Amino acid sequence: MPPLRSTGAGREAEEPRYAGEYRLEAPLGSGGMGVVHLARSASGLRLAVKVVHETYASDPEFRARFRQEVAAARRVSGAFTAPVVDADPDAARPWMATLYVPGPTLAEQVRRNGPLSPAELRRLTAGLAEALRDIHRAGVVHRDLKPGNVLLTDSGPKVIDFGISRPVDSDLRTETGKLIGSPPYMAPEQFQRPRQVGPAADVFALGSVLVHAATGRGPFDSDSPYIVAYQVVHDEPDLAGVPADLAPLVARCLAKDPAERPTPDEVMAALLPPSYEATAFIPAQRRTPEAPAADAVREGEAVRDTDTRA
Template sequence: MKPLNTGEPTDVGRYRVFAALGEGGMGRVLLGTSSDGRLVAIKQVHPGFAHDPGFRERFRREVTASRMVSGAYTAPVMDADPDAPVPWLASVFVPGPSLSEAVAAGGPLPPPAIRHLAAGLALALGDIHRAGLVHRDLKPSNVILTGDGPRVIDFGIARAVEGDSELTHTGSIIGSPGFMSPEQAEGKPLTPASDMFSLGALLVMAATGSNPFTGTSTPHTLYNVVHVQPDLRYLDPGLRQLVEPCLAKDPTARPSPAWVLEQLGPIAPTTSPWPPLVPHLIQAQQAEVRLLLDPPPPRRSRRGLYAALAAVAVVVVAGGTVAAVSLNGEDPPPAVAAPSEPAPPDVPATTPVNPDPLGPDNLRRVDFCKVLEGREVPGFGKLGKEIDIHFDTCTYSTPAGKWLELGAGGGLVDGEPAGELEGLPLYVKGSDDSCGAAVALPGLPNTKLSTRVNSLSTKDEACSVVKSALTDAVKRIRAGGHERELPAGTLAPLDPCALVGPATADRLIGPVVATNREHLHQCYYDAAGSLRMSLVRAYPPVQSKDAYYSRTATLDLGGTKVYLAENDDGVARSSCSLTWQHRSVSDRDGENVELTFGTSGTKLTSAEACEKAKGFAEVLLQKLPKP
């Protein structure tokens, strides 16, 4: 939230506007007041949509339908002008963080809050569907957590933008990939069942902190939405029974909002349905609105006032999306790094080479998609390579459309001990129709070699399949012959913790308390703050447009294009991420480096976090092999 720029119009229709809440893919959102003093959120669509001949008529039709939606869990539409030079829509402003911001700030919601959330969203969708609408873009940033329950916003707008416009015929997607239904991802006609799929994905995100379909890119995420069964093993059994039908690939198999309410049963009354952080964010947002409505007298200049506001900036709602924003003007231009001083002599944080075929040094050279390709798994089928864009995992599929994942990571560290497999400690975790099996790896206490499947007939069948596949994988890796290609400059065989020596790390981000090899290609420095370095195979990085970040920029560090994403969430809660492509593999993917510096446990600002991350990146770039 920030004041309007000098000279910017202060009226939209009959409303006085005084702040900018944010900007998204469909338009800009302003905060204003009506003649009776009510706060309103005014969405002005992007001018490009206004030039589309059919847009205004679709917008008028959708606004008319949206005005018919009423209920305790929606933000009612108050007014609109489809004929304005820039069409706009005004709805009641509801104070509160979005679900995405609340989870980002405080972690997954507790079970009682999930029940309140599910009930409120089911009631909201019922109201929307009865008005003849399909929301089309139900996602965490379009759900506001108010003092007495959730509110769904932005219903009806996506339909007006979609229409038959040429704006949607250029490969763009209206909606959020991780929360789309399969039929929406494929461009098929939508029914209210599409919103139920989005509801299921949203509840999983609220309960776990992550989307069940997120991949390494938009195409990968859409593929998961259409083809992959989500891993719901870690959900509370009651929530899983609620969510699983909603996530059916077939829209006719999904339940209605009324079914969700019936399954939830009576919801116990409470003075506040949310964890304590949410009321705090609501109060902070209301305080900022009061300050913008009634600013203190300027001591020297208006610029000084905005600088003072910036010093106490808080997280606020931005048109359904919550963003941490600075109030003191535009982001500074991209920085150009000064020449780096030569790294001082330093002894790398190496360990003796582990000769075990399952040790980290050898596993980094294994192509996981070669290990089981063409192998027949009893009770499952012949495995073929399906997704191979990661260093440490491979997804296989069978002719029948089933999938199995083999990889090395930390996903099964909480599995139950289940004896031994090929002389290694075995861990198994199964539920209903899914199962995962893992064995501990020497030299990496937090990492296991694992196999996973789901959507089989029973848990026992699934566990039998993964244990059989894992046994085969361990034997074949030990036998050798499955090495990946190692082109010049590749990051694949590198130990990330050995790239920057302890003395240099201590100088750049220290004092360093501990250096932990988290996974095969990930290193974590516990220092004055924390730094996580990951070497990944993924799609090329791009400049983030996520409203979660308070600032994004493109840097030039010694001739390397680096993408910066800064999250200013206050002292001890901010972070700064730097990402760049080290080596291109093809037009669609490459090898990337990701650095994230967090300020937890310190008094560092987000700007200071970015300076530390940049200093570390400058030295790291000198250490990496040349492609």
């Protein structure tokens, strides 16, 4: 497979035109660790290709983490994620290609259209619980579930960005004293015992994501990540605005003790009967008039690489 190539001078030379055999057509989003590009396979399949920033390509720790990201994403590829098509973590600029999934992130949807309706919120809860069950069954803990890492599609939510996920059987360890994640969506144990983080941390993040979806803010809000971290560990979550029928379940997800949180299966059981409306996340003005709403596909929405680190 040919190496990443770039042409031009100055800043343009820093961005490759190819990832392996895939020509990069347009940037879709940029994060702290890399840029996601729209690309196509030889058959015309649309792909989202994540290419790491050049500054991280020479960092052995980052390369180890990126290999782990690729391995984790491959383990969980399925109905609830963006399936991995190809990857080369050993390239001069490491990259990974996943199937392009059209649709806004939850963060974008809330920012543009406000909090979700109760029906949309139940659909999101069921979909994310089902996704976490699938991810955990594959032996992976995501560790960075947040609104920017949830894509809303006509077939339900998809969880993306396994950049700091960790297989349960992984020997790779985070450096002592280094916190990795997004503080408003991190579980207390991620601050206190980062080497002992398990699947229950993703359930805590689920609770925080649901509060954001229901209210437009998190259960622990502050401009300072240090204050947020203190609130996550010591304070009770602010659930004002969460629908009354979901608030007790969300509160259980946000329990300080991991053992007191429900499993994804228990979350789904608590929702019965869930909403299966396929158009739950598609605003009426975005539905195509010539096709049934359930078949409407949003074109042109960007897959975002919202990879952030504390």
